[in-house]
Amino acid sequence: MSLLGPDKEWGEYRCMCREFGAVTEAAALAAGRWVGQGDPEAAEAAAVEAMRAAFAQVPISGTVVVGKERDPQTSPLAVGSRVGMGGRPTDIVLRALEGANIVARGQAGAISVLTAAAPGNVLQVPEMYMQKIAVGAPAVGKVEMEADIEQNLEAIADSLGLKVNELTIVVLDRPRHDDLVATLRRAGARVKLIQDGDVMASIAAAIRDSGDHAHIGIGGSTEGVISAAAMQCLGGEIVSKFWPLSRREIEAARERGIEDIEATLRTEDLVRGDLVLSATGVTSGDVLQGVEYRHEGARTQTLVMCTKCRHVRFVETVHSFSPDPKAVAFWKVR
Numbered sequence: 001m002s003l004l005g006p007d008k009e010w011g012e013y014r015c016m017c018r019e020f021g022a023v024t025e026a027a028a029l030a031a032g033r034w035v036g037q038g039d040p041e042a043a044e045a046a047a048v049e050a051m052r053a054a055f056a057q058v059p060i061s062g063t064v065v066v067g068k069e070r071d072p073q074t075s076p077l078a079v080g081s082r083v084g085m086g087g088r089p090t091d092i093v094l095r096a097l098e099g100a101n102i103v104a105r106g107q108a109g110a111i112s113v114l115t116a117a118a119p120g121n122v123l124q125v126p127e128m129y130m131q132k133i134a135v136g137a138p139a140v141g142k143v144e145m146e147a148d149i150e151q152n153l154e155a156i157a158d159s160l161g162l163k164v165n166e167l168t169i170v171v172l173d174r175p176r177h178d179d180l181v182a183t184l185r186r187a188g189a190r191v192k193l194i195q196d197g198d199v200m201a202s203i204a205a206a207i208r209d210s211g212d213h214a215h216i217g218i219g220g221s222t223e224g225v226i227s228a229a230a231m232q233c234l235g236g237e238i239v240s241k242f243w244p245l246s247r248r249e250i251e252a253a254r255e256r257g258i259e260d261i262e263a264t265l266r267t268e269d270l271v272r273g274d275l276v277l278s279a280t281g282v283t284s285g286d287v288l289q290g291v292e293y294r295h296e297g298a299r300t301q302t303l304v305m306c307t308k309c310r311h312v313r314f315v316e317t318v319h320s321f322s323p324d325p326k327a328v329a330f331w332k333v334r
């Protein structure tokens with residue numbers, strides 16, 4: 001039985017996936033100003049404010065359904081916040097800045113990201129940890145949450161025609177992953193430790209030529225839902241399970257209709273139906289270029305994926321800060 005309840009499709013509509021691209025671009029441009037400034041909170045606040053303002057140009061009646069659980073009165077874009085200029089009802093999951101610490105330290109792979117779906121098509125997970133395994137299309141249906149790591153590695157390697165010691169597995173660099181990393185290394189897999197940003201790690205795993213083959217580990221539930229949306233767009237799969245730290249978190253899940261906290265949740269359990277995912281690079285990573293400043297402007301790279309339009313679009317945008325159109329004449333092609 002699906003945890004998502006009855007399927008309320010958007011039905012016939014003009015797709016607005018391109019508008020969502022401008023929303024993550026605005027947030028990335030704002031966060032880009034804080035790269036290397038050592039202030040993750042300021043970077044995140046700037047991204048949130050810019051994203052909120054950019055949403056006001058999008059013809060949706062959006063509701064943030066998963067994310068930071070704060071009072072929406074004092075915390076813009078927290079769960080329950082309304083976004084958009086009014087229009088089609090839409091559920092939104094976002095990370096205005098995924099990787100605030102990366103930005104603060106001037107490191108690689110921070111993004112601004114959101115996903116949009118028809119109301120009811122996103123599982124309303126509480127803010128907590130989740131165990132996740134994300135893989136690309138060839139390995140769909142072949143990894144299991146309850147299987148040994150070694151078995152999952154064999155399955156992923158087999159699906160790609162590789163040996164286990166030719167796999168690259170991306171893992172968040174956290175003490176809670178010490179045993180996982182030791183097991184991966186013992187099995188011979190190449191382990192890539194990242195500071196933050198498991199959404200992009202999952203996206204990279206699902207992109208055939210990225211060089212990354214899976215993301216494994218415990219990260220945020222919001223990132224899990226957004227990764228599931230990405231997997232729907234890219235044909236990959238996320239297998240996940242809640243990792244509660246307290247009875248309160250288990251209760252919070254129950255309040256949202258999630259009775260079995262031990263259940264394995266696969267992509268379709270987390271998101272379903274047509275959806276859009278937009279991610280803009282803030283700092284350059286393996287998949288997306290970060291914000292680059294040029295004379296009187298900046299350049300961004302955005303990944304817009306849409307299951308309805310069936311595209312994966314890499315959008316390069318030149319943002320001119322000058323009213324003079326000639327300003328961009330000084331720009332070189334990348």
Ligand code: VTB
Nearest residue numbers: 098099174196197198199219220223
């Ligand atoms: C991960 C990571 C995110 O949160 O989901 C992580 O991908 C999980 O929380 O970028 P901890 O930092 O507590 O491990 C983020 O770092 C975002 O905050």
